[in-house]
Amino acid sequence: MRISFSGVEAVRGVSFDVLPGEVLALVGESGAGKSLTARALLGMLPREAVRSGSVEPELSRQRGRRIALVPQDALSALSPVHPVGDQLAAAVRSVRRVSRGEARALAVAALERVGIADAARRARAYPHEFSGGMRQRAVIAMATINEPEILVADEPTTALDEERRELVLGLLRAQPSALVLVTHDVEAVRRHADRVLVMYAGRLVEAGGVERVLEAPRAPYTAGLLASLPRPGGPKRLPVLAGHPPLPGAVAAGCAFAPRCSFAAPECGVSEPELREGDGRLVACHHWELV
Numbered sequence: 001m002r003i004s005f006s007g008v009e010a011v012r013g014v015s016f017d018v019l020p021g022e023v024l025a026l027v028g029e030s031g032a033g034k035s036l037t038a039r040a041l042l043g044m045l046p047r048e049a050v051r052s053g054s055v056e057p058e059l060s061r062q063r064g065r066r067i068a069l070v071p072q073d074a075l076s077a078l079s080p081v082h083p084v085g086d087q088l089a090a091a092v093r094s095v096r097r098v099s100r101g102e103a104r105a106l107a108v109a110a111l112e113r114v115g116i117a118d119a120a121r122r123a124r125a126y127p128h129e130f131s132g133g134m135r136q137r138a139v140i141a142m143a144t145i146n147e148p149e150i151l152v153a154d155e156p157t158t159a160l161d162e163e164r165r166e167l168v169l170g171l172l173r174a175q176p177s178a179l180v181l182v183t184h185d186v187e188a189v190r191r192h193a194d195r196v197l198v199m200y201a202g203r204l205v206e207a208g209g210v211e212r213v214l215e216a217p218r219a220p221y222t223a224g225l226l227a228s229l230p231r232p233g234g235p236k237r238l239p240v241l242a243g244h245p246p247l248p249g250a251v252a253a254g255c256a257f258a259p260r261c262s263f264a265a266p267e268c269g270v271s272e273p274e275l276r277e278g279d280g281r282l283v284a285c286h287h288w289e290l291v
């Protein structure tokens with residue numbers, strides 16, 4: 001998949017699968033193309049975006065049913081003027097032909113699944129009568145009510161404190177749907193994801209099992225990103241990933257990371273490395289064996 005704006009490519013060729021039930025994290029610096037990639041899955045690209053390549057046929061056309069977005073902000077995701085259960089029931093009836101009574105029962109069941117006690121009574125309450133944590137749960141119930149195959153969450157926890165963050169990620173992970181999680185939070189990836197895709201300048205530079213990639217990265221960019229993050233027991237002074245990622249349209253010839261890379265050799269300025277199998281993951285680097 002490629003995504004461009006006025007001829008400038010922001011996503012420059014990414015290809016990946018999402019496996020049933022897995023948590024797939026998408027990481028990388030700001031501007032790498034993570035959100036655009038996630039939005040493309042949902043069929044929610046900005047109007048001015050031009051996409052080539054496809055998302056599994058029909059998937060993004062069935063938003064709300066086969067694939068669903070977990071909104072960032074629980075408060076604005078729920079209407080203040082309707083009881084929570086009614087909103088959930090409406091989400092069911094927007095994609096399925098069921099009676100009002102059945103939709104209502106499904107709404108209560110969905111609230112139960114996300115751990116809301118006394119769900120039948122709570123379903124009649126308005127969002128402002130819910131605590132913050134309960135609203136968060138209700139939003140997840142809303143996203144999952146039609147049992148989508150894939151949930152997409154773009155930075156679902158940035159505005160939340162530590163405790164709430166773990167609640168949301170734990171709940172999302174416990175759903176039977178696969179989860180595509182866009183995040184800056186590498187610790188959350190370590191704790192909750194099965195597989196990770198690392199993006200740099202609109203491409204994938206590394207992809208594989210979380211343990212393998214985070215414990216022994218092979219793309220210099222992944223290694224730099226991880227080294228620049230604080231870790232419990234890690235060094236007090238952190239190395240800095242010097243420089244900035246290139247802006248779309250200003251990506252140099254060859255490997256996009258070469259100008260920042262301490263392993264860069266002459267060929268890195270000439271040809272862009274393909275994503276290839278190496279050391280049990282996929283890695284796009286001419287010199288991954290040295291990393």
Ligand SMILES: Nc1ncnc2c1ncn2[C@@H]1O[C@H](COP(=O)(O)OP(=O)(O)OP(=O)(O)O)[C@@H](O)[C@H]1O
Pocket residue numbers: 005010028029030031032033034035036037046048248
């Ligand atoms: N509507 C738009 N018009 C023009 N360019 C855009 C538009 N949306 C995104 N872009 C370009 O695409 C690049 C990638 O955007 P994207 O939001 O996918 O990055 P990201 O990796 O999710 O970053 P962040 O972590 O900051 O959300 C941006 O740097 C920007 O240059």
